[in-house]
Amino acid sequence: MNYSDVSPPPVPTPAEQRDALAKGLGRARLWAEQGVLTEEPLREACLQDLRYDHMCEDLRGDWLWEIINAAGFRNAIRVPLLHALYELSAPENARQLCKLAQHYAASGDAAFRDLLYQIVTQKPLAAADYDFLGESELLALEGERGFLCAAKSRGAQIKHIDWDWPEESLLREAGELIGETRIHELLSSTSDPDLNRFFESWQQQLREKAERKQQKQRHRKKQQAQQTEETSVETVLEAARGETHCSWFRSWGTQAAPTELNVVLQALKSSKEPVVLLNLIKVFANRALPEFDSRLIELCQHPDPELQRRAWVALANNSHPEIREFAKQQLNENQPACLFSLFIRNYEPGDENRLLAALSLPEDASESHSVLSDLIEVLKENPTADCSSLARVIYRFTPCEICRYKAVQLLHDRSRIPDWMANECRFDSYAETRTLTFV
Numbered sequence: 001m002n003y004s005d006v007s008p009p010p011v012p013t014p015a016e017q018r019d020a021l022a023k024g025l026g027r028a029r030l031w032a033e034q035g036v037l038t039e040e041p042l043r044e045a046c047l048q049d050l051r052y053d054h055m056c057e058d059l060r061g062d063w064l065w066e067i068i069n070a071a072g073f074r075n076a077i078r079v080p081l082l083h084a085l086y087e088l089s090a091p092e093n094a095r096q097l098c099k100l101a102q103h104y105a106a107s108g109d110a111a112f113r114d115l116l117y118q119i120v121t122q123k124p125l126a127a128a129d130y131d132f133l134g135e136s137e138l139l140a141l142e143g144e145r146g147f148l149c150a151a152k153s154r155g156a157q158i159k160h161i162d163w164d165w166p167e168e169s170l171l172r173e174a175g176e177l178i179g180e181t182r183i184h185e186l187l188s189s190t191s192d193p194d195l196n197r198f199f200e201s202w203q204q205q206l207r208e209k210a211e212r213k214q215q216k217q218r219h220r221k222k223q224q225a226q227q228t229e230e231t232s233v234e235t236v237l238e239a240a241r242g243e244t245h246c247s248w249f250r251s252w253g254t255q256a257a258p259t260e261l262n263v264v265l266q267a268l269k270s271s272k273e274p275v276v277l278l279n280l281i282k283v284f285a286n287r288a289l290p291e292f293d294s295r296l297i298e299l300c301q302h303p304d305p306e307l308q309r310r311a312w313v314a315l316a317n318n319s320h321p322e323i324r325e326f327a328k329q330q331l332n333e334n335q336p337a338c339l340f341s342l343f344i345r346n347y348e349p350g351d352e353n354r355l356l357a358a359l360s361l362p363e364d365a366s367e368s369h370s371v372l373s374d375l376i377e378v379l380k381e382n383p384t385a386d387c388s389s390l391a392r393v394i395y396r397f398t399p400c401e402i403c404r405y406k407a408v409q410l411l412h413d414r415s416r417i418p419d420w421m422a423n424e425c426r427f428d429s430y431a432e433t434r435t436l437t438f439v
Contacts, residue, residue, distance in 0.1 A: 003389075008020075008025075018045070023404070035071075043076070061096050088125060120150050159197065163201050171183065232260075240279035247282070250286055253284055253285065256283070261289070264283045281296075281310045309338070343378045347378060351385070352387070372394045375394055376407060380410060387411060392407075392418070394407040395407040404428070
């Protein structure tokens with residue numbers, strides 16, 4: 001693939017528009033202002049939440065609303081959005097739809113305001129994880145009235161379900177907006193049975209939380225002492241031979257003494273069983289070997305795919321000439337997904353050009369994200385590396401807006417950011433990218 005020009009085309013194709021909207025690139029906003037962004041890709045991006053990582057990346061409703069207005073498509077998108085809200089069925093898109101509804105309602109569109117009240121009170125999605133839907137938007141839109149509506153709905157639910165994080169989240173957001181004192185006044189002065197139930201449950205939670213905090217403080221030191229005493233290296237070796245997952249090995253390895261790590265390394269060198277090897281290698285998931293051993297390179301080519309993957313992760317924590325030679329060899333062969341991670345601690349000047357020339361991004365978004373994340377670390381951990389070309393490619397092709405920010409930050413900090421990128425970063429979907437100062 002040719003990665004030579006990643007700047008925005010002046011007249012984007014529909015595919016390029018969809019790609020920019022999916023990734024959250026600021027060029028989508030600029031195209032809207034220039035009148036070259038078409039309605040169909042934008043409508044699709046509004047009705048489908050296209051974020052790569054729904055857990056880590058912020059909602060894009062605010063960003064999309066700015067683009068809608070810049071492109072002049074508010075009326076064109078209004079009806080499809082209303083239909084999507086009336087027929088709400090896909091949880092993965094619902095939060096973005098509600099955020100856009102908030103903007104339409106704030107602009108004076110009563111139909112969207114009524115829909116938000118309906119969503120909060122009727123909770124159209126069966127999934128319990130989405131029973132908070134519309135609450136944040138209604139709270140931001142209506143203030144105290146919106147809070148009381150959401151609290152009343154939750155108070156009715158508490159008859160049948162336990163208090164959980166959605167109730168805590170509602171109170172936290174309301175506290176930031178109208179203040180905890182005012183919340184207390186509103187709930188303690190009402191005669192509504194559902195609001196009373198919500199208030200009483202809240203007060204009970206506060207009492208229980210205070211009690212749990214005291215208990216936690218009393219037992220913390222005792223637990224830490226027990227953990228240190230119980231997890232000797234002998235315990236680790238025994239667990240590796242008997243347990244299936246040993247997920248705690250990673251944290252143990254991070255804290256282990258070099259002598260203990262050496263004992264594990266000797267066991268790793270002598271073991272033959274894949275299950276035992278898979279467990280032992282987890283000790284080095286976040287820690288370099290006490291002394292390098294080529295056994296780790298051998299395990300990178302083991303027939304067991306999970307053991308092979310773990311070996312690559314462990315190998316990347318080490319710096320050694322043999323690792324570099326192995327990495328260069330693999331660069332010219334099959335290029336495993338973790339290959340570029342080996343150059344983070346085994347970089348030499350000019351490697352950035354070698355890696356860019358060898359780069360061939362997988363079609364799978366998750367695999368592509370992994371490859372580009374490793375390349376960011378190569379540039380970040382090696383300040384002498386020329387980031388001008390490779391970081392631009394990462395910026396353009398990573399599906400993750402957080403990784404894109406890291407690439408921009410590298411270019412910004414090393415004074416290598418091109419004007420076109422600085423311009424479109426002002427309209428990026430990621431707030432941290434937008435707040436960077438470009439001189």
